[in-house]
Amino acid sequence: MNPMNLTNRSPSRTWWKTAIGLLLTAVMLFPVYWMLNVSFTPERDMRKSPPDLFPAQGTLDGYRRVLDEQLPYLATSLVIGLGTVALTVALAAPAGYALAKLRPRGGGILNFVLLAAQMIPGIIMAMGFYAIYLSLGLLQSVPGLIVADSTLAVPFAVLIFTAFMSGIPGELLQAAKTDGAGPLRTFWSVVLPMSRNAVVTVSLFAFLWSWSDFVFAGTLVNGGAHEPITLGIYHYIGNNNQEWNAIMATAVVASLPAAVILVLAQRYVAAGVTAGAVKD
Amino acid sequence: MSHTTQVPHRRPVPEPSGAAATAPPPARRRPTSQQWAAWAFLAPVTLYLALFYAYPLYRNIDLSLRDYTVRSFVQGDAPFTGLENYRTVLDDPTFVPALLHTVVFTAVCLVFQYAIGLALAVFFNQHFRLSATLRALFLVPWLLPLIVSASTWSWMLNSDSGVVNALLSAVGVGPVNWLTSPSWSLTSVIIANIWIGVPFNLVVLYSGLQSIPASLYEAAALDGANAWQRFWRVTFPLLRPVSAITLLLGLVYTLKVFDIIWIMTKGGPADSSTTFATWSYQLGFGNLLPAFGPGAAVGNLLVVAALVFGLIYVRVQRKQALS
Numbered sequence: 001m002n003p004m005n006l007t008n009r010s011p012s013r014t015w016w017k018t019a020i021g022l023l024l025t026a027v028m029l030f031p032v033y034w035m036l037n038v039s040f041t042p043e044r045d046m047r048k049s050p051p052d053l054f055p056a057q058g059t060l061d062g063y064r065r066v067l068d069e070q071l072p073y074l075a076t077s078l079v080i081g082l083g084t085v086a087l088t089v090a091l092a093a094p095a096g097y098a099l100a101k102l103r104p105r106g107g108g109i110l111n112f113v114l115l116a117a118q119m120i121p122g123i124i125m126a127m128g129f130y131a132i133y134l135s136l137g138l139l140q141s142v143p144g145l146i147v148a149d150s151t152l153a154v155p156f157a158v159l160i161f162t163a164f165m166s167g168i169p170g171e172l173l174q175a176a177k178t179d180g181a182g183p184l185r186t187f188w189s190v191v192l193p194m195s196r197n198a199v200v201t202v203s204l205f206a207f208l209w210s211w212s213d214f215v216f217a218g219t220l221v222n223g224g225a226h227e228p229i230t231l232g233i234y235h236y237i238g239n240n241n242q243e244w245n246a247i248m249a250t251a252v253v254a255s256l257p258a259a260v261i262l263v264l265a266q267r268y269v270a271a272g273v274t275a276g277a278v279k280d
Numbered sequence: 281m282s283h284t285t286q287v288p289h290r291r292p293v294p295e296p297s298g299a300a301a302t303a304p305p306p307a308r309r310r311p312t313s314q315q316w317a318a319w320a321f322l323a324p325v326t327l328y329l330a331l332f333y334a335y336p337l338y339r340n341i342d343l344s345l346r347d348y349t350v351r352s353f354v355q356g357d358a359p360f361t362g363l364e365n366y367r368t369v370l371d372d373p374t375f376v377p378a379l380l381h382t383v384v385f386t387a388v389c390l391v392f393q394y395a396i397g398l399a400l401a402v403f404f405n406q407h408f409r410l411s412a413t414l415r416a417l418f419l420v421p422w423l424l425p426l427i428v429s430a431s432t433w434s435w436m437l438n439s440d441s442g443v444v445n446a447l448l449s450a451v452g453v454g455p456v457n458w459l460t461s462p463s464w465s466l467t468s469v470i471i472a473n474i475w476i477g478v479p480f481n482l483v484v485l486y487s488g489l490q491s492i493p494a495s496l497y498e499a500a501a502l503d504g505a506n507a508w509q510r511f512w513r514v515t516f517p518l519l520r521p522v523s524a525i526t527l528l529l530g531l532v533y534t535l536k537v538f539d540i541i542w543i544m545t546k547g548g549p550a551d552s553s554t555t556f557a558t559w560s561y562q563l564g565f566g567n568l569l570p571a572f573g574p575g576a577a578v579g580n581l582l583v584v585a586a587l588v589f590g591l592i593y594v595r596v597q598r599k600q601a602l603s
């Protein structure tokens with residue numbers, strides 16, 4: 001009986017597992033559905049008890065408010081996200097190459113420091129950055145926030161690059177060397193092009209983390225001219241306690257990068273989560 | 281800085297190494313030049329770590345050892361007071377509740393995230409239609425910005441108009457003041473944080489399950505072990521290394537959870553969901569009169585706790601890598 005179960009994988013015998021799987025997924029994703037539902041709920045129905053489980057008389061008012069009020073925040077988040085990606089890859093890819101292929105003395109210590117750096121709570125970093133930026137006059141500046149956000153991703157990125165580049169065959173690098181390529185040339189023309197998957201994984205996570213960052217944004221650019229979308233939502237919650245369709249519509253829009261990444265690049269995400277099991 | 285000046289040094293290297301590829305003797309010379317190259321590639325990230333990790337950490341320690349006011353914060357002439365801020369924090373009536381909440385929050389979140397994550401991983405490790413798609417969908421809570429999850433949960437747990445209370449009243453349970461009652465606020469943030477943490481546990485434990493050879497299960501099944509026995513005798517023991525890593529990382533990351541709690545309850549009402557992370561922020565930024573010194577002191581206690589568990593994590597990981 002049991003061995004049969006293990007070997008027999010015909011769809012007809014596992015449909016009930018699919019059913020349970022669907023049910024579990026539905027339960028897990030209910031909050032996401034609820035966010036969508038509330039984002040379409042008209043103002044007058046917001047306090048209805050019990051609430052409508054489906055926005056039958058849905059409205060796009062919330063999304064209209066997003067278009068009217070949140071576009072600058074979204075643009076800022078986009079700039080900050082792209083800046084963080086560029087900075088992270090530029091710092092981490094060479095470091096990963098060195099740690100994976102050049103066997104630097106003291107590389108182990110650096111690896112250890114990178115691991116330890118990930119353990120430091122974000123608010124502690126934020127407080128330190130606040131003190132430094134205050135004296136440098138970098139508070140409420142976009143480059144300042146990009147640098148702070150990159151600290152979320154750089155240690156993780158070095159780990160990913162190191163793990164990935166270790167897999168590049170040594171013969172290939174030796175061949176490049178024989179052809180007269182120096183380390184810089186080897187890195188730029190051989191290692192980096194071969195590490196495309198690692199670059200994609202790192203970029204995805206760096207973008208996602210800086211897009212989602214609330215701690216650094218809240219401490220370093222709060223009240224400034226350029227605030228990211230996380231602060232846009234936070235101000236909404238603070239100011240308009242009643243207009244939950246606008247808040248949830250903004251939340252839906254702010255979730256779009258995560259959705260796009262999940263659809264287009266799911267295998268990179270799973271690879272990133274498990275590679276070294278690092279996560280912030 | 282230093283990495284740009286080192287680039288020329290590496291230029292002459294390729295010439296002799298053209299011969300190095302064929303004959304072994306020059307290989308002995310390679311390490312020094314390779315060391316230069318290696319550290320040239322590492323220079324940016326090293327400088328970065330010093331500037332943006334070490335220095336903020338140092339500033340934070342400095343903050344915690346001085347008596348800062350808003351004025352002296354700007355002027356930078358705060359008097360050195362030694363461990364005075366730490367004494368203030370320890371004597372504060374918030375200290376004991378904050379410590380207790382941090383421990384409860386971390387422990388409860390870890391247990392549930394791990395248990396649910398493991399159950400789901402075992403379930404999805406079976407072969408059925410849509411298994412991979414549904415497993416991917418489980419990643420959604422983990423990918424969403426924390427402010428999105430936190431504000432969604434806030435509205436779902438709203439006392440009057442929240443869907444959770446509506447569902448409860450449908451089964452005859454009276455309304456619960458999830459976020460506004462001191463006896464429920466900690467539970468509420470724990471629920472939200474478990475929801476966010478399950479996907480991480482699921483993905484890591486699932487990858488651990490994948491590495492257990494199917495032949496072991498088949499052998500156990502042939503020996504007459506039922507599903508329950510197969511889990512406890514085969515899966516669970518073989519998953520122990522992955523479990524240890526998952527739990528330790530979860531511990532470090534749960535200790536520093538801030539966003540969820542701050543957005544949902546701001547640590548309230550009446551400090552009933554205050555943890556070290558929110559308390560530190562509250563002291564430093566949450567009041568009209570910021571107490572940077574004590575805020576930094578609380579933060580440093582948190583850093584010490586996180587680093588202790590972090591070191592244990594590194595040890596465990598290294599041991600596993602060796603074995």
